[in-house]
Amino acid sequence: MTRYTALVLADAFVFLVYGISLLISSSMVIDFERFGLAKFRVLTGVLEVLGAVGVAAGIKWPTITPFAAAGLCVLMLAGVIVRLRTGDGVLLSLPAALLMIVNGYIVLRSIGGRSS
Numbered sequence: 001m002t003r004y005t006a007l008v009l010a011d012a013f014v015f016l017v018y019g020i021s022l023l024i025s026s027s028m029v030i031d032f033e034r035f036g037l038a039k040f041r042v043l044t045g046v047l048e049v050l051g052a053v054g055v056a057a058g059i060k061w062p063t064i065t066p067f068a069a070a071g072l073c074v075l076m077l078a079g080v081i082v083r084l085r086t087g088d089g090v091l092l093s094l095p096a097a098l099l100m101i102v103n104g105y106i107v108l109r110s111i112g113g114r115s116s
Contacts, residue, residue, distance in 0.1 A: 004109060005059060007102065007105075007106070008056070008058065008059060008106060011069075011072075011099070011106065012053070012055045012056035013052070014099065015049070015051055015055070015099075016048075016053070018048055019044075019045045019046070019047070019049035019051075020049060021045075022041055022045030022048065023042060023045040023046070023049075029041060032044075035082050036086075037082065044075070048075065050068075050071075051069075051072040051075065052072075053068075054067065054069075054071070055072065055103075055106065058110065062110060065106065065110035066106075066111050069104075069106040070107050072099070073100050073103035073107060076096045076099045076103065077100050079093075079100075080093045
């Protein structure tokens with residue numbers, strides 16, 4: 001397994017776990033209410049789970065990878081913006097920012113033809 005494949009699998013795992021927690025965790029309900037985005041919690045969870053599946057499936061079908069990773073990248077950009085606007089600060093925004101960077105890297109790597 002290459003480092004890139006390990007990164008893709010780790011990324012998929014993180015989003016799968018977090019996406020599922022968005023769908024079932026009461027603490028996530030509280031967070032999304034605090035953000036003023038309660039009506040988008042389930043949608044966000046579904047998009048994260050779908051993105052995770054897409055990124056992982058991209059290992060077998062590479063044409064999927066840039067779309068799934070780009071979607072997750074945009075989702076994390078929105079997460080950073082929401083966190084900063086609600087006053088959470090840079091430290092609490094850091095996980096979303098790092099995931100945005102990782103997915104941006106995956107997009108660039110996958111469209112650059114070096115996905116192995």
